Amino acid sequence: MIAIVDYGVGNLYSLRCSLEHIGAASVVTREESVLRSAERIILPGVGAFGDAADKLRVLKLDTLLQSLAAKGKPLMGVCLGMQLLFDEGLEYGTHKGLGLIPGRVVPLAPVAVGLKVPHMGWNSLDIQKPEDPLMAGVRQGAYVYYVHSFYAAECDAALVATSSYGAQVAAVVRRANVCGTQFHPEKSGEVGLSILAAFAKGGA
Amino acid sequence: MLTKRIIPCLDVRNGRVVKGVNFEGLRDVDDPVTLARFYNDSGADELVFYDITASYEGRPLFADALKRVAAEVFIPLTVGGSINTLEDFDRVLKCGADKVSVNSGAIQHPELIGQAAKRYGDQCVVLSMDVRRVGGHFHVFAKGGRVDTSMDAIEWVQYGADHGAGEVVVNSIDTDGVRGGFDLPMLTAIGDAVSLPLIASGGAGTREHFVSLFQLPQVDAGLAASIFHSREVDIRALKAYLSDHGVPMRL
DSSP states (O other): OEEEEOSSOSOHHHHHHHHHHTTOOEEEEOOHHHHHHOSEEEEOOOSOHHHHHHHHHHTTHHHHHHHHHHTTOOEEEETHHHHTTEEEEOSSSOEEOOOSEEEEEEESTTTSTTSOSSEEEEEEOEESOTTSGGGTTOOTTOEEEEEESEEEESOGGGEEEEEEESEEEEEEEEETTEEEESSOGGGSHHHHHHHHHHHHTTOO | OOOOEEEEEEEEETTEEOSSOOOSSOSOTTOHHHHHHHHHHTTOSOEEEEEOOOSGGGHHHHHHHHHHHHHHOOSOEEEESSOOSHHHHHHHHHTTOSEEEESHHHHHOTHHHHHHHHHHOGGGEEEEEEEEEETTEEEEEETTTTEEEEEEHHHHHHHHHHTTOOEEEEEETTTTTTOSOOOHHHHHHHHHHOOSOEEEESOOOSHHHHHHHHTSTTOOEEEESHHHHTTSSOHHHHHHHHHHTTOOOOO
């Protein structure tokens, strides 16, 4: 069973539907007992870093996720959920993240010179670690769907794949059992479904 | 590399797709799920659903259709039509919409753009505008293009960008339905005014029209309905053609 963390942020319906489509059972929850007993956890999210981090803290999900991750539970962040895995985010002020992967989330605008922000649409993947389980069914240059204005920086050790958009945008990251995608796998067609399937079937 | 996007648009009334649908080999062409799946499988980069249901009572049928589409289509879905309040945003997002497009509702209540962006994020708010030339200026029209608001399209798009719109759809009333090509001068003028992703709509008739469209650096996506529904233009073939002409495409 995959637990999708419900902390009042984002569109969980599509994520649930894509997991169902690939035959992975999931539950949307914020219950500690359910999160503890789940085999894997997905942290979704759209919106602003600070708001989302506050919501996790208010619901005491920050410390719970940190302790479950430390015990080796596979955890995957999606979009803002991935950004929250890092040490801090600089969206409308400086906000503390979960600190599960070293790095900070910074604005794209200063580096995406001459490019539109948000980075919205289909961009190609440059896979640095093809051996990562999440990349098992993904070919070099495959397209995934992005919508974001901030990106994870100073996280070179964690980079599994990147996309080029002014900066080298962290597309897929991993540190041990904690992983994440900046793009939306649930909206990235067959490529995204294969990444979700890899996570669901033990790719973390 | 970020690709340009091709976006078919489905008009849905009381849960059924209306107008101009002429597929061979698809039995229930009025079913949004069948059509959405078809487009998902033919390489469309996103889908847009417009709810043109006239009555409040008809809305649940649209919600049901949207939910069924969202359950089976794994590309982004934008929903528009009758979005006037934050509750309308909430209603369609809960059914699986990824982005919500506002038009007349934002003209009546401009603060809706900022409120929605604050609650759901900029990426969720698509400012859709129907624009027509009036006395040498680009005017924004409301109510499905019927009412001249006298608002200047350049000022309106800048207002939207400043208040949290994450994307802009420009429908040219002047070229819509004519199939003589997109409104390149209008798109250039509006695209130059903001740095948001810009979706062009109105005027697509042939694949060459898309080649001309994507020569504009301001334009990120092309949206069309009837030429795709009628299968005069096949999306997969169109994308291959554009790629051959140097337009970055997801193939």
